[in-house]
Amino acid sequence: MSKEYLTIPRKFRPQQFKDIVGQRVIVETLKNSLALNCTSHAYLFCGSKGTGKTSTARVFAKALLCPSKDSSEEPCNQCTFCQEITLGNSLNVIEIDGASNRGIDDIRKINENTSYPPEKGTFRIFIIDEVHMLTKEAFNALLKTLEEPPPHIKFIFATTEAHKIPSTILSRCQKFSFSRHKQDSIEKKLQLVAKELSIKISKEVLEYIASFSDGSLRDAESLLDQISAFSKGDITLEHVQELLGLPESKLIFELEQALREQNIKNLLEISHSIFNKGKDYKLILDALIEHFRKIVHFHVLGSDNHLILSSEKEAYQKITQHYSLSQCQHIIDLLIQCHLSLQQPNYARIYFENSLFKITTFLHSISLEETVEKLFALESKLSSSDNAPLSLPPQQPAPPISKQKPTPPSSPPSATKEEIDDEWGSLHTKKSQEKKSTDKPLSKVKKETSKSAPSDQTLSLTQKENTKIDTILQFSGVELEGLVKKNKIKINYEES
Template identity: 40%
Template sequence: MSHIALYRSWRPQMFKDMVGQQHIIQTLQNAIREQRVSHAYLFNGPRGTGKTTTAKVLAKAVNCMHGPAIEPCNACATCIGITEGHIMDVVEIDAASNRGIDEIRDIRDKVRYAPTEVRYKVYIIDEVHMLTAEAFNALLKTLEEPPAHVIFILATTEPHKLPATIISRCQRFDFRQVSTEEQVARLREICQEEGIEATDEALSYIARLSEGGMRDAISLLEQTSAFANRQITLEAAVDVTGGIAAEQFYELAEAIQHKNAASMLSLVESLMQAGKSPDKCLENLMYYFRDLLVLKLANGGDTATERIVDAERFRAMASAYSADELFRMIEILNHYQQELKHAAQPQTLLEVALLKLCASSDGGAQRAAEAGSEEIAQLRQQVQQLESQLAKLLKQGIVAAPAQQQQERQAPRRSFAASGINRPKVKLDRFISALQGQETQEARMKWGDIMMRVKDRKVTVQAWLKDSELVAAVEGQLLLTFKNDMHREMTERPSHREIIEQVASEVMNRPYQLVTVMLKDWQAAVDGNQEPAVESLELEPEHIAGPEANIGNNQNGNNQPEWIEEAYKLFGEELVVVKE
C-alpha cells in the first residue's frame, strides 16, 4: 500500500477521529447542534493538521441524510458520495492552481442556484491565500451577501496574506500542531491495524520529524515500513529520512569541542558519502546543540533528551560546553542555514560553518585554563613594560613623591597639564600602500563584528568609536580616521583603547594595536600631500603644582609627547584631567 493509500485509509471520516483539534471540533459540533452554522469559515494552521479533512467532515455533518448531525453517519448515500467526491454540490477548489478572477466569478454565478442533491452547497477553497487581489474582491461580494444554502470554508497555512475584509467575514479557527504523544498514539494504532512492527523510539522519531503534521507522520511511517520490510527500528527511520545517528552527533560535537578540524571534515565527508544532504545535516546539528542548551539551562529538561538514546552521554556532552558557546554556535548554524538555501556548493558551505564552530568554540574547561594562562602571561608582559617605562622616566628626572604628595595625586579631579604638548606623528605611507592588501580587506570585513563586540563590552566606547572609519590595516595595526577630534580623544583613552584592541585581537585571531588620525589629514596624505602637521594640544597650566610643572619641559629642554600618556598610566585616567 502506498503512503497515499495508507493516509487515505486512515484519514478521519468523522469528528471523533480527528487528532489534536478537539477544541475546534467541539465548537463546530455545538454550532450544528444549535443550528447556528455560519455561512463562512476560515481554517488556518500548519500543513497536515486536518484543515481540509475537517472541512469535508463538516460538509458531511450538515448534509447527512440523518442530520444535520454532530457526527456524520458515514453510511448514507450523501456521506459516501462526499467521501468519494461524487456530490456535485460539495466542491473542493485548489486556489494555488485556480487563483484567477474568472474561477471566483464562476463560483459567484453558481451560488445563487439551490443545491440539487444535498441541503447545503459547500465550497472548500484550499490554499486560499494564493488568490489574486481581483479574485479576493470578487469573493468578498459573495461573502457579504451569501445565499442561505451556501457555506464557504477557506483553508490556508498563511492567514496573514488574506485581506482583513475577508477575514472579518469568516469565523476563524486556528489549527494547532498535533503533539508528539497524540501522533505516537495514532501511529501505534495504525501499526497494529496494518500488522507493522515498530519500536517506541522509532515512532517518537517519526513524530518529531513531522513537526506536528499528522499527514506527514503517516507518510514517513509508510516510507519507513517499506524500507524496513514492516520491521521499523530507530536506525531504519534515521536512514530512510536522511537524519544523523546519535553516535554521529556525538562525534561531530566532540570534534568541535576539541577544535579537531581534520576529524570534523572526515565526518562530514562520510555523511555526504552516505547520502545525507548538507541542509539536513545542518538542521539536525542545530537541533542537537539546542537540546544541549535546554538540558544545560533547564533543570530536569527531559524533553530535550528525547532525540538522544544515550541520555547519560548526552548530559556529559552538555557539561563540556558553556551556555555562551552553545548560544554562539546556534547563531552561526542558523546564519549558514539561511545561506545554504542559495549555495551552489552546499557541502563546502556546511564545512565552512563547522570550521567556524571549531574556531569559535572555547573547548571546555581545558580551553578555559589555557586562556587563563595566556591572560596571565599578557598581564606579566604589561607589568614589565610599565616597569621599564617607569625606569625610563626616573632616569629623565622624575623622583618619587613624598607620601603627602602621593595622597594629593590620589585626590579626585586632580588635573595635570602642560602647555605645548604635541601629538606624535603618524607615518601614513605604509598604511596607504596597504589599502588594497589582504590584511586591510580582512579587517574591513570583520570591522562590523568588532563594533558589535565592543558594544557588548562597553556601549559608551562603541558610541565614541561610531564616528570613526577603518581605512587600513598593516603589520598588526589598525588605522582609524575621525571627523571629530573629541571622539578621537575619547577613543584613545587607555581604558577605551584597551577594550578595542582586545576585541580586535579576538576577532582577527592575532594581536592588533590602534592608530588614529583625523580624516582631513588622511585624505591629504592619500592625495599625495605631505604627512599631516603635528597637532598641538593647548593645555591650561594653572592646575600644575610642585615639581610636576617642570616635567617634560626642563629636563631635556624640549617637550615630551609621551608625558600625558605616561601620566594616565602612572596615576590612572580617573585622576588625570587634561583641559584643552
C-alpha cells in the same frame, strides 16, 4: 482486478468529529453551532500544513447534510450524503482548488451556481482550499455573495497564509485557527495506525518521526507509510535516517566529540567520509544545529525534554557538562552562518570544514567570563598580600549646605571729607614708595634677595604664608578701594 491502494494519510483521514486530533476547541464550537442551529454562512480555517483543515471541513459538511446525526452531532457515515462526501462525488459539496481556479471567471461560475438550490438536501457547500491564492479581482467578485448569500449556501475556506486574505473577506467569515499537533498526540495516532496495519515499530522510532514531522500529522503518516514500504521487518532508527538521507546519530556524536577534543585529524576524516558517501552538508549542519539545541534544552529543562529521545538522554547528560549556555549559543550562530553560506556547491566542503575549525578554536579560547573570574582572583590575592597597592582614601562627604539665608552686610560707617582726603594721600604716598623700590638696579635686588634668602625648610613655609597673606591683602585692598569710592559719592551727594 487488484484493489486500489490507499496511502496511510488517505486511509486514516478523519470521517467524524471524534477522529480529529488536537483541535478540541474548534470541534466543540462547530458541534455546538450545529446543536443550536446557528451555523454561519462562511468559515475560514487557517493554520499550518497537516493540521486537519480540509478534513474538518469535510466532516462539518457531512454534519450539515446528514439526516441521521446522533445526539452528539456526529455524522452517521452510513447515509447517502455521508458516503458521497467520503468518496468525493457529492453534488452538494463542491471542492475547489484555489491555486488552479484563482481567476475572476472561476468565481463568476461559483456566483452563478449559488443561485440554484440543491437537488436534495438542505445546503450546497463550497470548500475552497488554498483560498489565499485567489486574485484581487476574484476576491472582489466574491464579496457580494459573501455579504448577502442565499440561505442554502455555505462557504468553507482553508488556507495556510491567512495574512494574504483581504480584510473585507475576513470580516465576513468566522475564523478558526488550527494549531500544530503536539508530539504526544502524533505518537499516539501513529501507534494506533501501526497496530492496525501490523507494522512493527519501536517507541524510539515513533518519537523520531513525530519530532521530525514538525507538528504535521499528515507528514508523520506519510513518513510512516514510506518507511513501512522500505523496511520489510522491524523498523529501526537507522532505517528512518537512511531513507530520509539524514546523518546517523552516531556520526553527529563523533563530530561533537572531535570538536570538543580539538581533534582536527578526526574532523577531516569525518568530513571526507561525508563527502564520499554523497551526504548533503546542509543536512549535516541541520543535525549539528539540532544537536546543540538539545544541549541547550537539557541545560534548562534537564531530562524532562521532549526533543531528546529516551535512549539518548544519558548521553546528553554527560555531554552537557562540557558546555555552557553561552558556548552553545555561539556554536549555533557559527553553524547557522555556515548554513547560509552554502550557496555555491563547489565550496560547500570548504565552508563546512572551516566552520568546524572555527568552533574548535572558539571552544579552546579563554572566554570573557573566565577572564573576569581570573582578574577577580588575582585582585583578591594582591589585596591579601603585603605588597598590595595603596588604595585611595575614602572621600569625605561634603558638609551639608545651610538653608539659612545669608545676613546682609552692614552698611559702612559714614566718613567725613577730611578723613577721605587723608586716606587718599596715604595711599598715594605708599604707591610712590613702591615704585621707587621697584626702580632699583637688578644687581642690587639680587644681592638683597640673596642676603635675605632663608633656608630650604623655612623657605617653603614662608612661601605658603606669603601666598596666603598676598591673597588677603589683595582682597582687602579691593574692598577698601570700593568702600572709599562709595563714601566719596555719598559725600558729594549730601553736599549737592
